[in-house]
Amino acid sequence: MATYHEARTRALERALAEDPALLVLGGSLSLPFNRDDGLAARHPERILLPPISEFATAAAAVGASIAGLRTLVPVSTSSFLFYGFAPVVNEAANVRYLSGGAASAPVTFHMMCGSRRGGGAQHEHTSQAMFQNVPGLRVIAPGTPASVDGALHQALTGEDPTILIDHILLAPFEGELAESPADVSAPALLRDGGDALLVSYSLMLQHCLQAARILAEEGLDVAVLEVATLAPLAVAELVEATAGHGSVLFVDESRAAGSPASHMLAQVVQARPSTRTRLVCTLDAPAPFAIQLLDELLPTPARIAAETRALIGA
Amino acid sequence: VSSNPAERLERFAAMLRARRFDETLIEHAELVVGVFHVSIGMEATAAALALTRGPDDLVMLNHRNHGALQALGSDPEAMFREILGRDGGRQRGRGGSLHLCDPEHGVPYTSAMVAGGAALAVGMALARKRLRRPGIVFAFFGDGAMNEGAMHESLNLSSLWQLPVLFVCESNAREHAAHATATQAARSLHELAAVHQVAAKAVDAADADAITDAMREAAAALRAGGGPGFLEARTTPWPGNATFIPRLSSGRLELTCADGDAWSKADPILRETRALSADGVALADLLAIDQAIDERMRDAFERAAAAAPAQGAHATEGVWG
Secondary structure: EEEEHHHHHHHHHHHHHHHOEEEEEEOOOOOOOOOOOOHHHHHHHHEEEOOOHHHHHHHHHHHHHOOOEEEEEEEEEHHHHHHHHHEEEEEHHHHHHOOOOOOOOEEEEEEOOOOOOOOOOOOOOHHHHHHHHOOOOOEEEOOOOOHHHHHHHHHHHHOOOEEEEEOOOOOOOEEEEOOOOOOOOEEEEOOOOOEEEEEHHHHHHHHHHHHHHHHHOOOOOOOEEEEEEEEOOOOOHHHHHHHOOOOEEEEEEEOOOHHHHHHHHHHHHHHHHOOOEEEEEEEOOEEEEEEHHHHHOOOOOHHHHHHHHOOOOO | OOOOOHHHHHHHHHHHHHHHHHHHHHHHHHHOOOOOOOOOOOOOHHHHHHOOOOOOOOEEEEOOHHOOOOOOOOOOHHHHHOOOOOOOOOOOOOHHHHHOOOOHOOOOOOOOOOHHHHHHHHHHOOOOOOOOOOOOEEEEEEEEHHOOOHHHHHHHHHOOOOOOEEEEEOOOOOOOOOOOOOOOOOOOOHHHOOOOOOOEEEEOOOOHOOOOOOOOHHHHHHHHOOEEEEEEEEEEHHHHHHHHOOOOOOOHHHOOOOOOOOOHHHHHHHHHHHHHHOOOOOOHHHHHHHHHHHHHHHHHHHHHHHOOOOOOOHHHOOOOO
């Protein structure tokens, strides 16, 4: 067993050991607010701290990747990358395609998305919905210790520009950790059950597991599927994994419009129109500061459980 | 350069490749879907790049990339095929004129975003430095890029980290009374680089010797371990760029030693023609070089135009690795 924070730190240490050229262009993956992972103290020579220049930093990371230097850019709060959006969505994502395959940009941007509670509207964006709409970016949003391990391995050894969607509130969650990193490219069934299937990723995956435990006490047997790789979405594997489930809920902290979950739902319904589905997302408003207002918007375990009961008529 | 006749003729040929490529394209502009940009008037800067670039150096170009690629020696037929959306383009129909690149000549990828490429070049230079690999990075961009905040972040970062990148601003800004350009409050573009402690100077880029010497000197400083450099390569706007799609309003280049109109006095190729002639090179020899290049461009274009269209069935390939 390991916590998510421990798994993330271990995966990063492994990546630094395996690739002596890997450069961390920014601070730590666990900041802000998480216990420091000690990376800066242990490997000062592997970390380059840029000035507050998000455009130049993001572009430099992309340019470095084109020229053979792999970088990991800890963006911290995802909205900080809005100043550096252009190099990511307009350059990194296009390098392989526009160069006819002559070049690629294997760079990783790590960012904290979703509500950390008390961050307010400018620090709690669900940016994954923005990035998943850009072909060429690999968007991975792990929700367990095993999947953050696999996600960092994929990002730091793969050939795609990768957006690692992380969540500050995931740090204490515990889970099993295998010797070698898990493959996160296809969905993974975390809990089986015949009454309904909850499909989710990142922190909402943990909320789904909690909702399944609540429903189990009521005698309902609910399965939970993790889809860590949001783009490119493994559509065939997702459709296969949802087969046999008449009721499927897609749970996402993003706002519904253009969200990863709404795309998954569309793919499943298109393949199997008889499936009863429900989309559970954050309501359409910026993240409010006050916690009682915030909890009106977010999918909580209680809300997910209620939506599940409603869908299956329990 | 003036003291080395062979090199001088090599530079002359590089300038002519750039010019004849663009003229040939403009004559068939109706075959191009969308907009394209030509490098007419900037050929001396392109040729200076070709003479200065070493085998380990990388080059980041921009939307106006034809001239530099031709000067560097990229295959004109492959470029025409890409621009015309034909099979056999290096970018397989995915890039077009805006994104022409050629890794064999040091151009792995071309961004068409204003200041976008220059910012990437800083990272390429970071890679060279961190990996302790030889080579420097040339970043080409226009005067408009200096209006972007991205340029200033990039100049600061490259200077702060002492990265081997040579910023080359191909300026075709019109003369302006008190400002560098109509959209720039600073008095000159190179002083904007200088405030970031980047070694910067302005050069008359219609003077092939001046821009070649300046680029070589700046590149040598970078190779010796110095931080970034900045050249403001000043040119006179070519009248044919006044329209959205360029037109040969001044006609095809005719090599002559005679003085012509105002534009011909600012034309780097005609200036060099007159200089070569004054130094004793026969005009007939220059015309022979020109004719061979002109024929090569026309042949390359004809073959490209006759090629099959790029295959749409492959449009979804090569997005992810």
